[in-house]
Every structure is written in C-alpha cells, then in structure tokens.
Amino acid sequence: xxxxxxxxxxxxxxxxxxxxxxxxxxxxxxxxxxxxxxxxxxxxxxxxxxx
Amino acid sequence: xxxxxxxxxxxxxxxxxxxxxxxxxxxxxxxxxxxxxxxxxxxxxxxxxxxxxxxxxxxxxxxxxxxxxxxxxxxxxxxxxxxxxxxxxxxxxxxxxxxxxxxxxxxxxxxxxxxxxxxxxxxxxxxxxxxxxxxxxxxxxxxxxxxxxxxxxxxxxxxxxxxxxxxxxxxxxxxxxxxxxxxxxxxxxxxxxxxxxxxxxxxxxxxxxxxxxxxxxxxxxxxxxxxxxxxxxxxxxxxxxxxxx
Numbered sequence: 001x002x003x004x005x006x007x008x009x010x011x012x013x014x015x016x017x018x019x020x021x022x023x024x025x026x027x028x029x030x031x032x033x034x035x036x037x038x039x040x041x042x043x044x045x046x047x048x049x050x051x
Numbered sequence: 052x053x054x055x056x057x058x059x060x061x062x063x064x065x066x067x068x069x070x071x072x073x074x075x076x077x078x079x080x081x082x083x084x085x086x087x088x089x090x091x092x093x094x095x096x097x098x099x100x101x102x103x104x105x106x107x108x109x110x111x112x113x114x115x116x117x118x119x120x121x122x123x124x125x126x127x128x129x130x131x132x133x134x135x136x137x138x139x140x141x142x143x144x145x146x147x148x149x150x151x152x153x154x155x156x157x158x159x160x161x162x163x164x165x166x167x168x169x170x171x172x173x174x175x176x177x178x179x180x181x182x183x184x185x186x187x188x189x190x191x192x193x194x195x196x197x198x199x200x201x202x203x204x205x206x207x208x209x210x211x212x213x214x215x216x217x218x219x220x221x222x223x224x225x226x227x228x229x230x231x232x233x234x235x236x237x238x239x240x241x242x243x244x245x246x247x248x249x250x251x252x253x254x255x256x257x258x259x260x261x262x263x264x265x266x267x268x269x270x271x272x273x274x275x276x277x278x279x280x281x282x283x284x285x286x287x288x289x290x291x292x293x294x295x296x
Contacts, residue, residue, distance in 0.1 A: 015157070022147075
C-alpha cells in the first residue's frame with residue numbers, strides 16, 4: 001500500500017509539474033515579448049521623430 | 052503612434068487574461084475534485100490506491116480530445132475567414148494538446164508499470180495516443196519554422212489529421228482487445244463504474260476542463276503578443292531598408 005502511495009504521488013507530481021512548467025514557460029515568454037515590443041516601439045518612435 | 056504593437060499591449064493590460072471569477076471557479080472545482088479523489092472516493096479492490104491515477108489520466112485524455120476539435124475547427128475557420136483570433140485560438144488549443152496528452156501518456160505509463168509490470172506496449176490504444184502526440188509535435192514544429200499562408204494551410208492539414216486520430220483512439224480498445232483495459236464508460240454490457248467513482252471522474256473532468264480553459268486564455272494572449280512582435284519586427288526591418296536606400 002505504501003509503495004502504491006509513492007507511485008500515486010509521483011504520477012500526480014509529474015502531472016501537476018508539467019502543467020506548472022508550461023504555465024511558467026508561457027509567463028516567461030510573455031515577459032520576453034513585452035520587453036521586445038517595448039524596445040521595437042521605442043526604436044520606431046525614435047525614427048519617426050527624426051523623420 | 053500608429054504601430055500595431057502599442058495599442059494591442061495596452062489592451063492586454065486593461066483586460067487580464069484570467070478574470071477573478073474564472074480563477075475562483077477553477078480553484079474551487081480543482082479543490083473539490085482533489086478532495087473526492089484522495090479522501091472521498093472508495094478504493095478500488097483489485098488495484099488499490101494506484102487506481103486513483105485514473106481520475107487524472109482520463110480527464111487529461113478527454114481534454115486533449117476536446118482541444119484537438121477546438122484547435123482543428125479554429126484552424127479551418129482561420130483558413131476560411133483569415134481572422135487572426137481563430138489562429139490564436141488554434142495555436143493555444145493545439146499546443147495545449149502536447150501538455151495534456153503527455154500527462155495522459157506519462158501517468159498511464161506509471162500506472163501500467165505498477166499494474167501490468169511494463170512501462171509501455173504498442174497496443175492499439177497506446178499507439179494511437181502516441182500518434183496524437185507526434186501529430187501535435189509536428190504541428191508545433193511547422194508553426195515555428197514557417198510563416199504566412201503556407202504555414203496556415205499546412206497547420207490546418209495537420210489539425211485535420213489530429214482530429215481524425217481522435218475517433219481512432221476512442222474506438223481502439225472497443226474494436227481491438229489488447230493490453231489496455233476495455234472502456235469503463237460506453238463499453239459493452241459489463242462496463243460501468245460505481246456511482247462514487249463516476250461522480251469523482253465527472254468532477255475531475257470538470258476541474259481539468261476549467262484548468263484547460265485558463266491555460267488557453269493565457270496562451271491566446273501570448274499568441275497575440277507574438278503577432279504584435281512579428282508586425283513590429285517587420286516594420287523595423289522595412290524602416291531600416293528604407294533608410295539604406
């Protein structure tokens with residue numbers, strides 16, 4: 001029974017781990033994209049100002 | 052300030068990807084499902100505690116199937132209408148299949164090791180499930196390596212293959228009696244679940260679907276940001292080219 005419990009723990013741990021890993025990846029990607037967009041925006045605004 | 056990215060990013064800030072009511076509903080349904088799985092439901096007589104993997108393994112598969120249809124239909128609608136919202140939904144749904152189908156396969160494999168004594172076997176159900184995972188790995192690879200019309204068309208074709216695999220998975224252990232157990236729901240006259248197990252499975256399905264919905268909303272938002280970044284990058288290159296000439 002105790003052995004089954006540890007297998008159950010591993011299974012649910014992996015399941016939840018994969019979901020949280022994916023959510024973490026999405027949040028990192030959002031941060032990176034926001035920075036990239038801000039950089040590109042400031043570059044294009046600068047160019048527009050200079051004409 | 053007419054750049055595509057600026058307005059879109061402001062929109063995202065005003066509207067959170069996950070409204071508070073959705074977070075509350077998801078957390079509530081997940082807590083109820085976990086309580087039912089680990090405290091309330093009776094332990095299966097033959098397999099014991101390990102059978103409780105069933106309440107995460109099956110909902111993960113169900114969500115993958117649902118996501119394949121949502122992603123496939125959104126992909127086809129995008130091809131028809133060229134409305135980028137369908138493309139974002141398609142990307143979010145199809146990418147989520149990788150996560151939920153991997154959970155389904157990994158949890159099934161752990162369960163199999165304890166009950167059958169093997170990690171894996173190439174029976175009809177397992178092979179068709181693995182094929183689904185491979186189809187969506189191909190989708191993500193194509194999505195990242197191509198651009199424009201060609202990408203949309205090829206992705207829609209892959210999605211159609213993905214959707215076609217779902218009935219194959221569903222029917223696999225109904226048509227072929229191999230290693231994977233016969234279906235407990237919608238099977239022959241000997242199939243069925245005890246009422247408490249059925250209720251727990253339904254609660255786990257609802258909780259998993261809510262969680263999937265949260266994932267989809269967050270991923271769709273990032274897909275919109277990706278599009279904004281692509282547009283701005285293109286404009287930056289165009290501006291640089293213009294200056295050079």
